[in-house]
Amino acid sequence: MKFGRRQNLMLSTCHTASIFTPENNEQVHQTKSEDLLKMTISVLQAWEVPPKHxxxxxxxxxxxxxxxxxxxxxxEERVLGLLEGLKTILNRVHPGAVENDYTFWSGWSDLQSSDGATRYFALSNLYHCFHKDSHKVDNYLKHLATICKFYIAYCSNFYIAYCFGNAWMLQLLLVSNLLLWEYVVSLPLCLEIEGSNELTIEELFDDAIGMAQYTSNLTTQISEEFDENFAKSLGYKARNSSTCHTASLLTPENNEQIQQTQLDDLLKGMISISRAWYHPLEKLVHEVAALNGASETMLLKVKEVEEKNQELLKKIKEILVRVHPGAEENVYPAWMGLAEVRSANEDTRHFALSNIFRCLHSDTDKVATYLEIVKCRVIHNNNC
Known part of the structure; x- marks a missing residue:
């Protein structure tokens, strides 16, 4: 008996769901730093006990x-260290501040159940929730670090903070949680009752390629539907649109360049592309939902692309770990196009969205192509 992907996605509600926290970047920016800090502490306090079990x-x-x-x-150790550090920061920045309440975890009985399926499902759900909450904390810490007005230099696997006061501690915590987040991502979120669920490297490639091609096909449909319904009046202007936000990434553009690119660089390039679309896709879901005249089908497709991008990112990271253990990931560019997408001018909004969907299709197609070539090198010794 196995937990398949579909069953794994239908997990129980996380025990931290009752903690009021901002769910998107707009809400995060609207939250006071003291409140955001206390919310972060509440989330971590709710995770003090579960890890030991x-x-x-x-x-x-x-x-x-x-x-x-x-x-x-x-x-388990990182949660406790991160929690202690954040409490220290709260006390220094806001002396006397009262911490928020937090929820208690009550799922120990499921982990001790005599039924094997119940135990595995409970553990899988905990990893899923841990993954979700650590990512949330990571985003909150990044925002708080920005408020502290300092910057980071990246050198030899260590983030070096150039700042004073409490910011240095917040930066260390940000790095600590980033490591925690990376660990959670790498842990198995889909467990099975009998045998090992780890895919072979070839199966992992096939899974990733299938997902990448499916996602690329979805983005084609989205782009064509949007241009047909919203960008016709823009004529060729939409097709000759502005540069994609991922253009700064140094990625090969043709087969000759791809063949000349190192294997780990191709994989790291794909990871950078997927990461660069993480937040834009989050915003696109909201914008398409609010777009007058957009079909329910289009909205569902955009939501699915957002989900598939996150899943694909995990798979490519796993491939990189298998093929080049210890390889460092590259940085990725930030998306700065929200203002155009929310412009009061309708043509500006439609032009911006048309360009985003065009770029999204281009990048998802690029990832699918790279994956096939990387598989050919790794599995078939470039004899395809």
């Missing part, structure tokens, strides 16, 4: 690897 549950799994056990243990 996750460690115990993983330890008795018949097929759990040493890596999963050690990483789960490290998650």
């Amino acid at each position: 996750m460690v115990a549950a993983v330890a008795v799994l018949p097929d759990a690897s040493d890596v999963i056990q050690s990483r789960t243990k490290e998650l």
